[in-house]
Amino acid sequence: MLPTPRPELMRMPQVAHGSLDYAELAGLGLDPDRTLDFSANINPYGPSPAVTKALAGVPVHRYPDREALALRRALAAHLGASPEQVIVGNGSTELLWLVALAFVRAGDPVVVVEPTFGEYARALALMGATIYRPTARPDRAFQVPLDEVAGDLRRSRPRLLFLCNPNNPTGVLLPPDSVLAWARDCPETLFVVDESYLAFASGARSVLDGAHENVLVLRSMTKDYALAGLRLGYAVGHPEVVDALARARPPWSVSALAQAAGIAALEDQAHLLRSLKLLAEAKRALVEGLGHLGLEPVPSAANFFLVPVGNGAALRRALLQRGILVRDCESFGLPAYIRIATRRTEENGRLLSAVAEVGL
Ligand SMILES: Cc1ncc(COP(=O)(O)O)c(C=O)c1O
Known part of the structure; x- marks a missing residue:
């Protein structure tokens, strides 16, 4: 057998x-x-023409920089953060899986604000988490069900919460203040805010601006910078949270091509x-x-x-x-x-x- x-x-x-x-x-x-x-x-x-140019000069016979230092420095400068607060991944998908791997134990309560990107629940289910799912409803214009979320936070004291903002598939944008208030009230919960689509929401504020120790922001460079085939994403948060993700990540998961493309794309704002x-x-x-x-x-x-x-x-x-x-x-x-x-x-x-x- x-x-x-x-x-x-x-x-x-x-x-x-x-x-x-x-x-x-x-x-x-x-x-x-x-x-x-x-x-x-x-x-x-599509991506900046500078990306295509940068790709042509990448030596593919060498392993990429495991720490992706040049790219992390470029991202940190772009975000006004330090490189220790930034980790890159093989798409933001790898990073959200690392969050589950690094933080969730079997039986842990977690919250996923639905309907949303299915990978959060998939990764959490593999860890054996108990998932609470406050759900936005069509008859309420798909607005984030704030009372339901607050109730689940209060009752379950979850290990972490996933929120996509603006949300896939609804496109609804939640001002960062609600998340920051939750983060203040629940210091033992990691609030993972997926801002993969924030750049498309003109004028939208990031939850990063209110920086809380227990808030981790995920961003994708496959959507706005159009690098889907190369796979590239990053997370920004407290250095200890970022370090936990780095420990869980397989080595060399972000290719040399993706690192070079990321730097070139960032330079062409x-x-x-x-x-x-x-x-x-x-x-x-x-x-x-x-x-x-x-x-x-x-x-x-x-x-x-x-x-x-x-x-x-x-x-x-x-x-x-x-x-x-x-x-x-x-x-x-x-x-x-x-x-x-x-x-x-x-x-x-x-x-x-x-x-x-x-x-x-
Ligand atoms: C909300 C959300 N987060 C993350 C991802 C994954 O993006 P990436 O290509 O960076 O892995 C997607 C892809 O559809 C998405 O919709």
């Missing part, structure tokens, strides 16, 4: 994600290069700001276009937004047959919704035509 894996592994929830599923496309006879992906929330204007401005305008026009088709997108602070369509999976299927991929929201417990990430104006036009053709 084969050795059996840990029981927690078998009980872990299966998590769906956006982005192209190459096997699915092959099954449908679709060419990935000709499929327009509205399902992954990535800056469609003009490219980022230009593309974010174009994207905000493209989003406004796309939301308006969907409105003209009789749809009512949910107001969102991010580059993506939810749209109630009746049967999300059916619309996804119909659009995919036309070479257009959107995210159906069944896995978020919202089967009546799709999530659309804004792309460039001309591509958004193709989505609008396809939706009009399919009808609802």
Whole structure:
């Protein structure tokens, strides 16, 4: 008989994600290069040209710097923090897994504010945590259920709390003050705030500005800086928390290419700001276009937004047959919704035509 894996592994929830599923496309006879992906929330204007240039000069025969010191120094300077407060990871996904690995014991109470990115609960389930899930509701405009969160914090005194801000998939932005007040009231809880989409929310404040010892901020460089294929993210927090994550991390998890790309991307803020401005305008026009088709997108602070369509999976299927991929929201417990990430104006036009053709 084969050795059996840990029981927690078998009980872990299966998590769906956006982005192209190459096997699915092959099954449908679709060419990935000709499929327009509205399902992954990535800056469609791509990375800075400086990134491509930097990649060409990276020696790939050597191991990367295990500590990623140059990149951490660049991030620290960008954030007004010290390098000891910053850790980089193979995408923010690796970092949130490290948080679970480093801090959560079997049976620990933890809080995940739902509906949200599925990896938090997956990582926590593998650690055997008891997960409390205060959940934002459609009939309350998907606002973070502050009373429910406060109740779960009071009753369970959790080891940690995960909050995504602005939230995936709802796009709802919570001002940092609530999190900072919770952090003050619950010093024994680690508040992990995933700000992977904060750059897309023009003018939004970061919870970093109110720096609390028990707040850890996660950021992705795969979304705003468009480095999804390279995988790069970072976390900022108290040096002792950051050190715990560093101890749990496998060595060399951030490649030399990703480190060089990260430094080059950070140096070209003009490219980022230009593309974010174009994207905000493209989003406004796309939301308006969907409105003209009789749809009512949910107001969102991010580059993506939810749209109630009746049967999300059916619309996804119909659009995919036309070479257009959107995210159906069944896995978020919202089967009546799709999530659309804004792309460039001309591509958004193709989505609008396809939706009009399919009808609802
Ligand atoms: C909220 C949120 N956090 C983190 C991630 C993971 O991003 P990364 O590519 O940095 O691993 C995603 C990806 O979809 C996300 O939606």
